[in-house]
Amino acid sequence: MTAQLLLVQVLNGLQLGILLFLVAAGLTLVFGVMDFINLAHGVQYMLGAYLGAWLAAAAGSFWWGLLLALPAALAAGLVLEVLVFRHLYARDHLSQVLATFGVILFLNEGVKLLWGASPLQVPIPPLLAGGIEIMPGLQYPIYRIAVLAAGIATAGGLWFLVDRTRAGMLVRAGATNAAMVSALGVDIGRLFTMVFAFGAMLAGFAGVLAGPIFSVEPGMGDNVLILAFVVIVIGGIGSIRGAFLAALLVGLIDTLGKSLMPDVMRLFLDASPARQTGAALASMLVYIAMAAILAFRPAGLFPVRAG
Amino acid sequence: MVGIGRRGLLGTTTALLAAPSILHAQPAGGVKIGVVAVQTGPQAALGNQLKEGFALGLRHLDGKLGGLTAETVLIDDELKPDVGVTKVRAALERDKVDFIVGVVFSNILAAIIRPVTESGTFLISTNAGPSTFAGRGCNPNFFTTSYNNDQVHSVIGQACEDAGYKRVFVMVPNYQAGRDAVAGFKSRFKGEVVDEVFVPLTQLDFSAELAKIAAARPDAIFTFMPGGLGVNLVRQYRQAGLQTIPFLSTFTVDEATLPAQGDAALGFYSAASWAPNMDNPQNVKFVADYIAAHNAVPATYAAQAYDAAMLLDSAIRKVGGNLAGKDALRAAIKAADFRSVRGPFSFGVNHYPVQDFWLLKVGRRADGKLETQTDRKIFTNAVDPWAAECRMR
Structure with missing residues (x-):
């Protein structure tokens, strides 16, 4: 592997990490602040992608689709919160997992009924079409650079919101000790609803951005959800900073693992078994890394909760 | 899945x-x-x-x-x-x-x-x-x-052989059907397989693999990526500007996935015994x-x-x-x-x-829809490779 290819793969890894961060950011807020396990976060990502695809097709422009999908995703989050999740905050994690799992089943079938089982097409907006040649014969799509920028901007915005504003202060306080915040006169129920809807919008935003790159289909959120959970567990539940670094780490480990593991295995095995075991090991690497990190830091890299 | x-x-x-x-x-x-x-x-x-x-x-x-x-x-x-x-x-x-x-x-x-x-x-x-x-x-x-599934993959192997491709890059999902696809392809293709890449069935992003393909500069690629995997791959392949490398596939571009792949799939190849334009x-x-x-x-x-x-x-x-x-x-x-x-x-x-088995190419119909179209016949009256072992007479 040449240095150039390695560099390209590092870039690819960072970009996968940014995409994961967009999904994980909302999840870590909801989990951290409300101690609420929301398996349905993945379908909110899917819902965002579908709303974006549908509205973009209806309005004839990706940008209108993006602009309209965000409030739509926010509204969908609010509806879900009021109808389902609100009744689960006081329950134990098992009830939450069961109920949010039910929401996954319901919404996965729901989008199928509304939009059909076949994947939808979302074209890249003309403004961001084309690519930059980063190595001979390989274009790096401008759209992906835009997604990178959007992800970094979101990370910066979230950091500002959580670390520098009054609402963010309440969110952080809620994550550390919800009962105390409530005792100080903050309407914790409303705070939870806000955080939840905001998290749903972030997931929807990630979904809309993913539309032109990935296949928009029922169940598209399920794979992403698993990786997003890995990210927030490594990063420390509730920590935006942790989620950002963990997402980059997971993206890098996954991408570099996939490109290097088969070559590494060649040192020990014949070509054909090396490729297969290398590929199998590479898909496990992220989870091995998670286990290793948790062995040394059981609360993740940047634990939020005291004690 | x-x-x-x-x-x-x-x-x-x-x-x-x-x-x-x-x-x-x-x-x-x-x-x-x-x-x-x-x-x-x-x-x-x-x-x-x-x-x-x-x-x-x-x-x-x-x-x-x-x-x-x-x-x-x-x-x-x-x-x-x-x-x-x-x-x-x-x-x-x-x-x-x-x-x-x-x-x-x-x-x-x-x-x-x-x-x-x-x-x-x-x-x-x-x-x-x-x-x-x-x-x-x-x-x-x-x-x-x-x-027989094996036959479809071998059509692409033969097509690569006929086209005179010397170096082909192979990429399939890491499960039984993926390994069968490679075996079927190799049963006919006698040139060099530059690299075989196995990806998980839950793969989202192909950036890492696409960079590998660009670095290897093969004469063509053979892939088997059913369903959503194929939608992702085809779009990302085109976005990465790799379409100058012929894209030969099985169960990856068909009328079930073409509506989502859109123009990104134009000119890509598939194999089957039937096509809508027959x-x-x-x-x-x-x-x-x-x-x-x-x-x-x-x-x-x-x-x-x-x-x-x-x-x-x-x-x-x-x-x-x-x-x-x-x-x-x-x-x-x-x-x-x-x-x-x-x-x-x-x-x-x-x-x-x-x-008969055909090499198919994605093209546009008169009504504007995309479809796979017969490019050329690869096998005529093909009997599947296992028939001889069947003792039923």
């Missing part, structure tokens, strides 16, 4: 709602067909094509098979072998179906083949064609109107009526199911509507005395088709 297994109840309900034909009363002297088509999860699109293809065949036959009024029972296997077996058993014992038709995925076929054939019922697979039942495991009560009267009628009914171009799943309806019609007609004489009925099916939408069609000793 994490979520496939969990939608049991809901999926069944929607499937029942979607199949009002079940409710119709069955007149005496009719024939009952169990249609196994996945209706749950992301792969439901394929099951729908299968179901609608068979239904269109029945419509063209005025709802009759060989003169007998036909009734269909839709069976949603939910892409879970255990669920498939339970529902198929119910169809056999409770609904007393005379034939089982359909099945998209090989693992479902493997689960139901024994319960169906041991009950003396004929099983006509319209898509799944694993080599398991083509050689020593061939079965007198099992027929398929599709192909110019014979029965195919022209089939494709036109399918598009009129669904505003979508049919894929092989629909075409092969349509053929199954025509096959059953011919067989039942041949035995004069007598479904009890199994040996005569078997001989009548084996005769394959019908006009296939793919042109020449007959059954080999193992009840797998003997047919």
Whole structure:
């Protein structure tokens, strides 16, 4: 592997990490602040992608689709919160997992009924079409650079919101000790609803951005959800900073693992078994890394909760 | 494909709602067909094509098979072998179906083949064609109107050989069907396989693999990426500007995925024994009526199911509507005395088709829709490679 290819793969890894961060950011807020396990976060990502695809097709422009999908995703989050999740905050994690799992089943079938089982097409907006040649014969799509920028901007915005504003202060306080915040006169129920809807919008935003790159289909959120959970567990539940670094780490480990593991295995095995075991090991690497990190830091890299 | 297994109840309900034909009363002297088509999860699109293809065949036959009024029972296997077996058993014992038709995925076929054939019922697979039942495991009560999976992959191997490609890059998902695809490809391709990349079935982003392809600079790539994987790959391949490297694939670009892949798939290659643009009267009628009914171009799943309806019609007609004489009925099916939408069609000793295979290229139809179109014929009257091992004569 040449240095150039390695560099390209590092870039690819960072970009996968940014995409994961967009999904994980909302999840870590909801989990951290409300101690609420929301398996349905993945379908909110899917819902965002579908709303974006549908509205973009209806309005004839990706940008209108993006602009309209965000409030739509926010509204969908609010509806879900009021109808389902609100009744689960006081329950134990098992009830939450069961109920949010039910929401996954319901919404996965729901989008199928509304939009059909076949994947939808979302074209890249003309403004961001084309690519930059980063190595001979390989274009790096401008759209992906835009997604990178959007992800970094979101990370910066979230950091500002959580670390520098009054609402963010309440969110952080809620994550550390919800009962105390409530005792100080903050309407914790409303705070939870806000955080939840905001998290749903972030997931929807990630979904809309993913539309032109990935296949928009029922169940598209399920794979992403698993990786997003890995990210927030490594990063420390509730920590935006942790989620950002963990997402980059997971993206890098996954991408570099996939490109290097088969070559590494060649040192020990014949070509054909090396490729297969290398590929199998590479898909496990992220989870091995998670286990290793948790062995040394059981609360993740940047634990939020005291004690 | 994490979520496939969990939608049991809901999926069944929607499937029942979607199949009002079940409710119709069955007149005496009719024939009952169990249609196994996945209706749950992301792969439901394929099951729908299968179901609608068979239904269109029945419509063209005025709802009759060989003169007998036909009734269909839709069976949603939910892409879970255990669920498939339970529902198929119910169809056999409770609904007393005379034939089982359909099945998209090989693992479902493997689960139901024994319960169906041991009950003396004929099983006509319209898509799944694993080599398991083509050689020593061939079965007198099992027929398929599709192909042996291995053959499709070997078509691309031969096509690469014919095109004079010396270095080909191979990329498949890391599971049994993926490894079979590589083996099928290599059975014909004698040049250098630059690299074989195995990706997880849950792969989202192909950036890392695309960079590898660009670095390897092969003459062509061979890939097998079914469903959503193929949608992701095709779009990202085009976005990465790699389309100067010929893209040869199996089950990756077809009419089920083309609406989502869009123009990104134009000029990409696939392989099959049928394509929508084949110019014979029965195919022209089939494709036109399918598009009129669904505003979508049919894929092989629909075409092969349509053929199954025509096959059953011919067989039942041949035995004069007598479904009890199994040996005569078997001989009548084996005769394959019908006009296939793919042109020449007959059954080999193992009840797998003997047919032509084509290299297909994605192109645009006159109505603006995308479809796979015949590029050139690769195999003529091909017998599948396992037929010799079948001891059924």
